[in-house]
Amino acid sequence: MRAGASTARAVALLALGLAACSQPPRPVTLDKVAEVRSSPAAREAQAWAPQAHAHALELEQQSQQALTAGDTPRAEILANSALAAHEHSWVLARLARAERRRLAADAELGEQQRALVELQAQEQRLSTEAADLELRARVVKNALPLAAHEAASPERNEARRKAAAALSTQGRLLCVAARLLGEAEAVKEPLARLDALDHELESGKAPKALETATELRGQCLRVISEARRQHSRVGSAGAAPVASEARSVPADLVLAELSAAGQAPARDERGVSVVLRDLFATDGNLNESGRAQLQRLGETAKAHPDFPLLLVGHTAALEAQPAMDRQLAAVSGALGALGVEHVSLHDAGPRQPLLPPQLPRAKERNQRIELVFVAPGL
Helix, strand or coil, X not given: CHHHHXXXXXXXXXXXHHHHHHCCCCCHHHHHHHHHHCCHHHHHHHHHCHHHHHHHHXXXXXXXXXXXXXXXXXXXXXXXXXXXXXHHHHHHHHHHHHHHXXXXXXXXXXXXXXXXXXXXXXXXXXXXXXXXXXXXXXXXXXXXXXXXXXXXXXXXXXXXXXXXXXXXXXHHHHHHHHHHCCCCCCCHHXXXXXXXXXXXXXXXXXXXXXXXXXXXXXXXXXHHHHHHHHHHHXXXXXXXXXXXXXXCCCHHHHHHHHHHCCCCCEEXXXXXXXXXXXXXXXXXXXXXXXXXXXXXXXXXXXXXXXXXXXXXXXXXXXXXXXXXXXXXXXHHHHHXXXXXXXXXXXXXXXXXXXXXXXXXXXXXHHCEEEEEEECCCC
């Protein structure tokens, strides 16, 4: 009886052992996959990389099926693949979020750039309007008649004659600059009157020379101002802000470029001017430093072909004009050899001295060449 009971217990224990051996052990990797699946990173991947996340879940399901079928090695491989797929989906999610941030930043940058272009266009319009008003004020001021003057001493008359000659030269240069901007017909009459005035000044028979010179200077200023207003209106009509680069740049930008290049430019009613000195060697040929300076100026001129160039020679005495004419021709030839077009010459003589001739070194200061970038717009 006892022997039969013992045998029955042994059989039961053997059956339980066999049953236990029939269920394969669960891979630890599957537990890790389940933990990863419920993590915040997995939820983020489900939102930002749904296809990659679904592929990881599919591999996990296949691992469970392999385990149920008793294929533990395959279940282990699939569980590892599911872990790798989850990590891949996290990377894709981070990339997707980064791409979204980049697109948003690009959109914001585009808006900021459009706003900047609009502000620049508005600034340019305001600057043009201010320049136009300033020129109008100058024209009106120059058109005002001078106060009547009584008989003066010979010294006073000579001073008035020199002032009239300087104003006449200023007016002539303004008219020449206007002609370079296409106003040849409009400047014929004032230039003819300036020729007559200069003849009167040379003969000493110009009782109202100062008044006439002031009037003609104002007339030439009106012509070049109107030419620039017309140019600005044509350049801005119907043009979008982004197309502003196709129009003439403001003279102040050329001024800034020349300043940055160390040319010490000046701004006046003609445009932007640079004073040239010490360009020539003792034999009358351009020296090395002169050629280098003209090279730099030529690059600026070629970058702004809509700015005609006007070379103005100023001498310290009338007898220096032949030499000045040769120097102007040499400078013009050097610029032409560099590929610069639209260069005009004008010899102003000794009518616009910087210093009174009796002062020390006045001759050195008064003898000079001006290179004028004639501004086509306001």
